[in-house]
Amino acid sequence: MVELRTEGLVHVYRGSGVRALDGVDLRIGPGERVAIIGQNGSGKSTLVRHLNGLLRPTAGRLLIDGVDARRLRVAELAARVGVVFQDPDRQIFSGAVVDEVRFGPRNLGRSGAALRESVEEALELTGLAGQESRNPYDLGQARRKLLALASVLAMRTPVLVLDEPSTGQDRAGAARVRSVIESVAAAGRTLIAVTHDMELVAELFERVVVMRSGRVILDGSPSDAFGGRRLDLLRSTNLEPPVAARVASRLGVPGAVTEADLVAALLRRELPQ
Amino acid sequence: MTLTLTGVGYRYAGTSDAALLDIDLELRSGEVVGLAGASESGKTTLCLVTSGLAPRAIGGLLRGRITIDGTDVDAWPMHRLSQEIGIGFQSPASQLSQVAGTVFEEVAFGPMNLALPRDDVLDRTWEALETLVIRDLADRDPRRLSGGQQQLVAIAGLLAMRPAHLILDEPTAQLDPQGTRLVTEALARLAANGASILVAEQKTEVLAALASRTVVLEAGRMVLAGATGEVLGDPRLPELGVTPPAAVRLRHAARDAGLDARMLDEVHAGG
Numbered sequence: 001m002v003e004l005r006t007e008g009l010v011h012v013y014r015g016s017g018v019r020a021l022d023g024v025d026l027r028i029g030p031g032e033r034v035a036i037i038g039q040n041g042s043g044k045s046t047l048v049r050h051l052n053g054l055l056r057p058t059a060g061r062l063l064i065d066g067v068d069a070r071r072l073r074v075a076e077l078a079a080r081v082g083v084v085f086q087d088p089d090r091q092i093f094s095g096a097v098v099d100e101v102r103f104g105p106r107n108l109g110r111s112g113a114a115l116r117e118s119v120e121e122a123l124e125l126t127g128l129a130g131q132e133s134r135n136p137y138d139l140g141q142a143r144r145k146l147l148a149l150a151s152v153l154a155m156r157t158p159v160l161v162l163d164e165p166s167t168g169q170d171r172a173g174a175a176r177v178r179s180v181i182e183s184v185a186a187a188g189r190t191l192i193a194v195t196h197d198m199e200l201v202a203e204l205f206e207r208v209v210v211m212r213s214g215r216v217i218l219d220g221s222p223s224d225a226f227g228g229r230r231l232d233l234l235r236s237t238n239l240e241p242p243v244a245a246r247v248a249s250r251l252g253v254p255g256a257v258t259e260a261d262l263v264a265a266l267l268r269r270e271l272p273q
Numbered sequence: 274m275t276l277t278l279t280g281v282g283y284r285y286a287g288t289s290d291a292a293l294l295d296i297d298l299e300l301r302s303g304e305v306v307g308l309a310g311a312s313e314s315g316k317t318t319l320c321l322v323t324s325g326l327a328p329r330a331i332g333g334l335l336r337g338r339i340t341i342d343g344t345d346v347d348a349w350p351m352h353r354l355s356q357e358i359g360i361g362f363q364s365p366a367s368q369l370s371q372v373a374g375t376v377f378e379e380v381a382f383g384p385m386n387l388a389l390p391r392d393d394v395l396d397r398t399w400e401a402l403e404t405l406v407i408r409d410l411a412d413r414d415p416r417r418l419s420g421g422q423q424q425l426v427a428i429a430g431l432l433a434m435r436p437a438h439l440i441l442d443e444p445t446a447q448l449d450p451q452g453t454r455l456v457t458e459a460l461a462r463l464a465a466n467g468a469s470i471l472v473a474e475q476k477t478e479v480l481a482a483l484a485s486r487t488v489v490l491e492a493g494r495m496v497l498a499g500a501t502g503e504v505l506g507d508p509r510l511p512e513l514g515v516t517p518p519a520a521v522r523l524r525h526a527a528r529d530a531g532l533d534a535r536m537l538d539e540v541h542a543g544g
Contacts, residue, residue, distance in 0.1 A: 013417060015417065016413060016414060016417055038449075039421075039451060039452075040419050040420070040421025040422050040425070040447070040448060040449045041418070041421065041422050045419060045420070086447065087366060087420065089364065089366070140312050140317070141317070141364070142312035142313070143313070164420070164447065167446050167447060168312075168443060168446050170310075170311040170312045170314075170475055170516070171514045171516045172312075173312055196447075196448070196449050199519065238449065238451035239449070239450055240450050242519065243518075243519035243523060244523055247520075247523060247537060259526050262523070263523075263526050263527055263530045263532065266527065266530075266532055267532065270532065
């Protein structure tokens with residue numbers, strides 16, 4: 001299990017001079033489920049690209065179990081933090097589904113039964129079992145995204161980072177993504193997701209980090225972020241709570257942020273006193 | 274101007290199964306039509322066929338007729354068709370020209386290729402950037418923007434073309450709520466000015482806010498079609514792999530729990 005910590009993380013993109021991260025201090029403990037939300041260009045993806053060493057901080061540092069990430073080799077970092085990008089086509093390069101999924105765990109030195117087992121599990125969880133020999137480019141974009149997820153899942157890293165996992169998924173695909181998140185959480189692994197899907201955040205995450213202009217402006221539970229008191233902060237960055245949370249506050253049911261919470265609270269209210 | 278598909282079917286090169294079958298669809302001036310359906314139900318294929326890219330650019334076999342105001346566009350080459358019909362792809366990475374060094378040049382690329390006078394190109398470019406509130410990105414390198422910013426740039430490039438017909442494949446997939454709202458408003462305005470628009474979306478909230486009619490595809494066929502409110506409230510929608518808008522789901526959940534769903538009526542489908 002791994003603890004992630006950023007200290008005063010700053011990232012300035014070379015060339016453009018854009019300060020994408022402007023002093024981010026976060027501690028993410030083992031097994032936490034953290035959603036990172038914010039406007040386009042607020043620094044969410046830049047932040048997660050630091051977590052697996054794809055980007056190096058301009059200032060500040062990333063600590064993994066107390067060790068400065070700069071001291072870890074890329075392979076050591078990759079064994080700890082797996083990142084699934086929002087665009088699967090930047091990730092997929094194999095000619096067959098199964099080769100794509102095998103690549104990561106094999107690079108981590110896994111072989112034989114251990115390799116087979118982690119590949120099978122990842123294919124099963126993402127609904128790609130039975131598609132092993134297909135060419136990834138014969139799959140639609142939504143299934144290619146699930147394949148990119150499977151290929152990182154198979155590495156069984158203690159930390160899994162998902163960038164916009166539910167985007168472009170239909171009902172069945174969205175359910176797959178949810179079950180992957182739940183199973184990763186159940187296994188006690190850390191899960192970090194960057195997303196605009198506020199319902200996903202309200203329903204599956206215990207902690208919400210809100211970013212604006214490269215800084216963290218709110219760090220709390222979904223009901224902190226969506227439930228009323230801090231709503232001005234959320235709106236300051238043009239985000240809105242999920243529909244259920246908005247209806248709940250209109251109907252005077254504070255704290256309910258999911259459909260299930262809201263319906264349960266309304267049922268309680270309807271019961272004869 | 275009306276873009277009409279009559280009995281359209283399509284098969285990709287090298288495949289034996291039809292990706293689209295028996296599609297009858299009319300895109301009328303001033304109207305936004307929504308396109309929903311599970312992954313791989315044919316939404317992207319229908320976008321490619323309607324825009325003329327399939328079969329012109331990617332091969333395959335097309336059946337049926339595609340007409341603009343009754344004129345068969347069968348024999349029109351892509352450069353002629355692309356002045357009438359714009360298409361926005363799902364991934365902005367495949368949309369951007371890769372030759373423009375700045376966002377401004379990227380958005381100006383389309384109108385420049387229409388050989389418009391310089392001032393018209395500048396006007397259209399600034400207007401498109403302002404519409405989507407990305408004027409401050411004008412000097413940035415399009416390849417070094419966030420995914421959502423790239424998507425806005427790609428859509429600005431389409432707006433600057435002022436196409437009579439616009440086909441969009443999940444235009445808001447990577448956008449934040451504000452970007453989604455800006456794109457929705459820009460498309461509504463484009464339609465109000467006479468364009469016809471076809472929008473494929475997994476986010477049914479966007480269709481609820483934008484489309485007057487919506488069609489749902491399953492295995493390449495149109496299985497539901499009608500007024501958007503009715504289609505998105507149809508109980509068969511989940512079986513067709515489409516997630517109804519949150520407000521519709523909430524109403525159904527309240528009703529299933531035995532609550533009076535009317536208390537939620539103040540909430541519109543778009544949230």
